[in-house]
Amino acid sequence: MLWDEVKRKLTSLQRAEHIRKRRKRKEKARANFFKHARQLLEEKKSGKLEVTKEKLEQHIRGQYSDPARNNPLGPPEHVPRPAPPTSQFNITLPKFCEVR
Structure with missing residues (x-):
């Protein structure tokens, strides 16, 4: 009887340890997947920017501003003008039977 109880506790502890290890392994794999995907999709940062601040601001201003705003x-000329309506639009208040 004592032996059976010890054996049951041991198997229970082994099962819990296995589950814990599997959970840790899955968490690590999930984290590594996102880290790997981020490294693949992220632009590589290399080199130094060798331009003055004034030139950079002038370039950005030229690229992203619209003087004719x-x-x-x-x-628009490419959109055809719709035909005038053939019937008058009903602008009267709704009737009680329409609301019900």
Whole structure:
């Protein structure tokens, strides 16, 4: 009887240890997967930027600013104008029977 109890405790502890190790292994593999994917998709940073701050700001200003942004665009020419409506739109208040 004592031997059976010791054997049962030992198997229980072994099972718990196995589950714990498996969980740790899976967590590590999951973390390594994301680390590996990030390394594949991330741009490699190499070299030094050898340009003055003024030139860099001038380039960025030229690339990302629009001098004609205050000018109105007007209607687009490539979109056809819709035909005028054939029937009048009903703008009266809804009737009680329509609401119910």
